[in-house]
Amino acid sequence: MTRHLYLIAGAVLAAPLLLAAAPASAQPDPGRQGLPSMGAPAESGPRFTFAPVEGGTLKLDTQTGKVSLCAKGPAGFACEAVPDSRDAYEAEITRLQQEIAALKAGRPGAAPPPGDPSELDAALDYAERFYSRLKAFIDRMRAAEGQERL
Numbered sequence: 001m002t003r004h005l006y007l008i009a010g011a012v013l014a015a016p017l018l019l020a021a022a023p024a025s026a027q028p029d030p031g032r033q034g035l036p037s038m039g040a041p042a043e044s045g046p047r048f049t050f051a052p053v054e055g056g057t058l059k060l061d062t063q064t065g066k067v068s069l070c071a072k073g074p075a076g077f078a079c080e081a082v083p084d085s086r087d088a089y090e091a092e093i094t095r096l097q098q099e100i101a102a103l104k105a106g107r108p109g110a111a112p113p114p115g116d117p118s119e120l121d122a123a124l125d126y127a128e129r130f131y132s133r134l135k136a137f138i139d140r141m142r143a144a145e146g147q148e149r150l
Protein backbone atom coordinates (compact mmCIF):
# COMPACT_ATOMS: atom_id res chain seq x y z
CA MET A 1 0.00 0.00 0.00
CA THR A 2 2.77 2.45 0.94
CA ARG A 3 4.69 1.61 -2.24
CA HIS A 4 1.57 2.41 -4.25
CA LEU A 5 1.27 5.80 -2.55
CA TYR A 6 4.92 6.57 -3.35
CA LEU A 7 4.28 5.69 -7.00
CA ILE A 8 1.25 7.98 -7.14
CA ALA A 9 3.16 10.80 -5.43
CA GLY A 10 6.00 10.34 -7.91
CA ALA A 11 3.53 10.39 -10.77
CA VAL A 12 1.93 13.61 -9.59
CA LEU A 13 5.32 15.24 -9.09
CA ALA A 14 6.61 14.06 -12.46
CA ALA A 15 3.59 15.27 -14.47
CA PRO A 16 4.84 18.89 -14.80
CA LEU A 17 8.22 17.58 -15.93
CA LEU A 18 6.55 15.47 -18.59
CA LEU A 19 4.55 18.47 -19.80
CA ALA A 20 7.68 20.59 -20.02
CA ALA A 21 9.62 17.87 -21.81
CA ALA A 22 6.83 16.89 -24.21
CA PRO A 23 7.83 19.14 -27.15
CA ALA A 24 11.55 18.34 -26.79
CA SER A 25 11.04 14.57 -26.71
CA ALA A 26 8.43 14.50 -29.45
CA GLN A 27 9.58 11.85 -31.90
CA PRO A 28 7.22 10.57 -34.55
CA ASP A 29 6.38 6.89 -34.29
CA PRO A 30 7.34 5.25 -37.60
CA GLY A 31 4.56 2.68 -37.16
CA ARG A 32 1.90 5.40 -36.91
CA GLN A 33 2.81 7.40 -40.01
CA GLY A 34 -0.26 8.18 -42.05
CA LEU A 35 -2.66 7.32 -39.20
CA PRO A 36 -5.02 9.95 -37.76
CA SER A 37 -3.80 11.51 -34.54
CA MET A 38 -7.11 11.22 -32.62
CA GLY A 39 -8.25 14.77 -33.23
CA ALA A 40 -4.88 16.49 -32.65
CA PRO A 41 -3.28 18.55 -35.38
CA ALA A 42 -0.40 16.70 -37.05
CA GLU A 43 2.14 19.44 -36.20
CA SER A 44 1.39 19.33 -32.45
CA GLY A 45 3.55 16.26 -31.81
CA PRO A 46 2.62 12.91 -30.32
CA ARG A 47 -0.44 12.58 -28.17
CA PHE A 48 1.30 10.59 -25.42
CA THR A 49 4.68 10.94 -23.77
CA PHE A 50 6.28 8.41 -21.45
CA ALA A 51 8.72 8.65 -18.54
CA PRO A 52 10.20 5.73 -16.62
CA VAL A 53 9.53 5.67 -12.85
CA GLU A 54 10.04 3.08 -10.14
CA GLY A 55 7.58 0.26 -10.73
CA GLY A 56 6.57 1.19 -14.28
CA THR A 57 6.17 4.08 -16.69
CA LEU A 58 4.17 7.26 -16.51
CA LYS A 59 2.02 7.99 -19.55
CA LEU A 60 0.99 11.60 -20.11
CA ASP A 61 -1.83 12.47 -22.48
CA THR A 62 -0.57 15.78 -23.87
CA GLN A 63 -4.08 16.78 -25.03
CA THR A 64 -5.97 16.27 -21.76
CA GLY A 65 -3.16 16.38 -19.18
CA LYS A 66 -4.25 13.06 -17.66
CA VAL A 67 -1.45 10.95 -16.18
CA SER A 68 -1.49 7.14 -15.97
CA LEU A 69 0.90 4.69 -14.36
CA CYS A 70 1.61 1.78 -16.68
CA ALA A 71 3.05 -1.39 -15.16
CA LYS A 72 3.18 -5.12 -15.80
CA GLY A 73 0.62 -7.04 -13.78
CA PRO A 74 -0.50 -10.67 -13.64
CA ALA A 75 -2.62 -10.26 -16.77
CA GLY A 76 -0.03 -8.25 -18.74
CA PHE A 77 0.62 -4.53 -19.01
CA ALA A 78 -2.08 -2.17 -17.80
CA CYS A 79 -2.30 1.59 -17.31
CA GLU A 80 -4.07 2.93 -14.23
CA ALA A 81 -5.12 6.57 -14.06
CA VAL A 82 -3.31 8.59 -11.42
CA PRO A 83 -5.77 10.45 -9.17
CA ASP A 84 -5.89 14.16 -9.95
CA SER A 85 -6.94 16.66 -7.30
CA ARG A 86 -8.35 18.81 -10.11
CA ASP A 87 -11.10 16.22 -10.65
CA ALA A 88 -12.16 16.56 -7.01
CA TYR A 89 -12.21 20.36 -7.29
CA GLU A 90 -14.30 20.24 -10.45
CA ALA A 91 -16.77 17.83 -8.83
CA GLU A 92 -17.11 20.13 -5.81
CA ILE A 93 -17.61 23.17 -8.06
CA THR A 94 -20.35 21.33 -9.95
CA ARG A 95 -22.06 20.34 -6.70
CA LEU A 96 -21.95 23.92 -5.39
CA GLN A 97 -23.29 25.32 -8.68
CA GLN A 98 -26.24 22.91 -8.47
CA GLU A 99 -26.88 23.92 -4.85
CA ILE A 100 -26.81 27.61 -5.79
CA ALA A 101 -29.22 27.00 -8.67
CA ALA A 102 -31.56 25.11 -6.32
CA LEU A 103 -31.48 27.96 -3.79
CA LYS A 104 -32.17 30.56 -6.48
CA ALA A 105 -35.08 28.53 -7.82
CA GLY A 106 -36.53 28.08 -4.31
CA ARG A 107 -36.84 24.35 -4.71
CA PRO A 108 -38.22 22.33 -1.79
CA GLY A 109 -35.49 20.74 0.26
CA ALA A 110 -33.11 23.61 -0.33
CA ALA A 111 -31.87 25.46 2.72
CA PRO A 112 -33.86 28.62 3.49
CA PRO A 113 -32.09 31.84 2.57
CA PRO A 114 -30.56 33.85 5.44
CA GLY A 115 -33.04 36.17 7.09
CA ASP A 116 -35.98 33.80 6.60
CA PRO A 117 -39.02 35.25 8.48
CA SER A 118 -39.55 32.03 10.46
CA GLU A 119 -35.98 32.22 11.77
CA LEU A 120 -36.53 35.86 12.74
CA ASP A 121 -39.77 34.99 14.56
CA ALA A 122 -38.02 32.22 16.49
CA ALA A 123 -35.20 34.57 17.49
CA LEU A 124 -37.66 37.25 18.67
CA ASP A 125 -39.65 34.70 20.68
CA TYR A 126 -36.46 33.56 22.39
CA ALA A 127 -35.43 37.16 23.18
CA GLU A 128 -38.89 37.90 24.58
CA ARG A 129 -38.82 34.85 26.88
CA PHE A 130 -35.29 35.72 27.99
CA TYR A 131 -36.27 39.31 28.83
CA SER A 132 -39.40 38.20 30.73
CA ARG A 133 -37.42 35.72 32.84
CA LEU A 134 -34.66 38.25 33.53
CA LYS A 135 -37.20 40.91 34.57
CA ALA A 136 -38.98 38.43 36.87
CA PHE A 137 -35.66 37.48 38.46
CA ILE A 138 -34.74 41.14 39.07
CA ASP A 139 -38.21 41.83 40.54
CA ARG A 140 -37.82 38.90 42.98
CA MET A 141 -34.40 40.19 44.08
CA ARG A 142 -35.68 43.73 44.55
CA ALA A 143 -38.78 42.51 46.45
CA ALA A 144 -36.51 40.65 48.90
CA GLU A 145 -34.68 43.89 49.62
CA GLY A 146 -37.89 45.90 49.89
CA GLN A 147 -37.37 47.90 46.71
CA GLU A 148 -40.00 48.62 44.09
CA ARG A 149 -40.45 46.45 40.99
CA LEU A 150 -39.16 47.36 37.55
